[in-house]
Amino acid sequence: MTPPASPVSPLLEALSQEDIGAVRVHAPLADYCTWRMGGPADLLVEPASAAHLARILAWCREHGAPCVVIGEGSNLLFDDAGLRGVVVRLGPAFASLHIQGTRIAADAGVHVADLAWAAQRAGLAGLEHAVGIPGTLGGLVAMNGGSRRQAIGDVIVRVSAVDHTGALLDFPCVACGFGYRTSVFQRNGCIVVGAELDLPRGDPAAIKAAMEADVAEREAKFPLDLPSCGSVFKNSDAMYAAFGPPGKVIEDTQLKGLTVGQCQVSSKHANFFVNLGGASSADMLALIGEVRARVCERTGIQMECEVRYVSPQGAIMPAHDAAPQP
Ligand SMILES: Cc1cc2nc3c(=O)[nH]c(=O)nc-3n(C[C@H](O)[C@H](O)[C@H](O)COP(=O)(O)OP(=O)(O)OC[C@H]3O[C@@H](n4cnc5c(N)ncnc54)[C@H](O)[C@@H]3O)c2cc1C
Structure with a gap:
């Protein structure tokens, strides 16, 4: 093309x-x-x-x-x-990882699973929740990603980032603006190049067992055989209290299997939208807009996207901001 x-x-x-x-x-x-x-x-x-x-x-x-x-x-x-x-x-050139005592210094290109397993081998706990999350440490920090009500920001000591002029800046944890699936790096235009973590000591065998259980649970729950971006919508306290997590809410709105073009609400986990093959982002945005509108119709709550859309002009935003209103 x-x-x-x-x-x-x-x-x-x-x-x-x-x-x-x-x-x-x-x-x-x-x-x-x-x-x-x-x-x-x-x-x-x-x-x-x-x-x-x-x-x-x-x-x-x-x-x-x-x-x-x-x-x-x-x-x-x-x-x-x-x-x-x-x-x-940020790929293999940004993939060094050093462990000293309870501290890990890692580059932004390190894969999250590699980081979690390195911690396990060193008898360091606190990353069991992250072992099944795809992506790099840089992306995890920018998203403040995590699971099981934990997030990478919980164990960050400091983050190194390069600003738009190319200057290397040091962000102690308090300056990182960590919140639920958010950080200052989504707003300040800086590129995370590395981070230092401080982890509690733990029993390597117990950490390994917890990680294997997490991976097995993900394989059972998530449609990992088809391309996805994980959870499309974020959780919210108000929605959780009244209706449950987004996957349950979407399922209860009878939207499992809803399809636009080659994009589909997974029948295995309703907060995963899958690419059935050759899907377009226009169709994915239409599906996101449709699900959001139908859930709002039933619950009165406007869900917000965790997944981020990148426009042709380079603007990055929660995908619902780019989705058409049906
Ligand atoms: C099957 C599956 C399961 C998932 N499960 C989870 C889960 O349990 N918990 C969870 O939180 N997420 C989950 N995700 C979503 C995703 O894996 C995480 O958000 C992950 O942390 C993104 O990392 P990435 O390197 O792929 O970042 P990208 O997707 O490439 O980027 C995400 C955002 O971070 C920014 N970014 C990336 N690198 C940097 C950097 N070095 N400096 C500054 N900004 C940067 C990007 O500009 C973008 O805004 C899942 C995804 C999939 C496909």
Whole structure:
């Protein structure tokens, strides 16, 4: 497919000639997210160092090119038109991990499962809830992700991040703005490059058993055989108290199996929307809008999305903000 014409493409192709790490021009974003949807990004870069990252950010700022950072794309919905700008993916070059005592210092590109298992081997607890979460530490910190009423922010000591000028900043935990599925890194334009965690000591065998149980429970509950982005909607205290968690609420609204194009509310877990094959993000947004409206009709509550939509201009927002109102 010929990518759409982009006013910034010639500039970005010029950037691709510089020493900035591994570069892919017209990168199909469907290959870089777990939902397997999305058109081409003008440029996708995997910087090989913090210096590369600083150079990319400075260049984007100078030329007014949108810049979006991603990890594994396990919480992102890319537009069918892709992105007229640069996607920065923190990959293997940002994957070091050191353990000293109860502290772990890890780069943003470390996979969350690898981090959790490294902690287990060192007899450190507190990441059992995260072992089954796909994605990178950077994405987990930005989302303040977690499960079982825990989140990564609970064990963060400090986060290192690069701002839009390329300067390296230190964010002690109190400056990270952690809340339910939110952090300051969703708002301040900084790219997380690493984090330091402090974990309680625990019995490695007990931690291992808890992690294996978590993974087994996920395999039983979630439709892991089809592309998804995990939970589409966030929990809310008001909705939980009156009607239960989003999956139950969607199921009780008789929406399991609801389908738009190749996008479907999973019949296994109603807060997972799956790509049946070749789905479009327009259809996924329509499905999100439809489910949200029908739940609101029944409960009076407007659910909010956990999954984040990336517009072709590089704006990132909760997906319901981009969904059509049926
Ligand atoms: C099967 C499945 C199960 C899931 N289960 C859970 C769960 O139990 N709990 C949970 O919380 N989530 C869950 N998720 C959602 C997702 O895995 C998490 O949100 C994860 O932390 C996202 O990490 P990522 O590296 O893929 O980030 P991405 O999806 O690539 O990015 C997510 C957001 O973080 C930003 N971001 C990414 N990297 C950085 C960085 N280095 N610096 C600054 N910002 C950054 C992006 O711009 C974007 O806004 C699940 C997803 C799937 C597919």
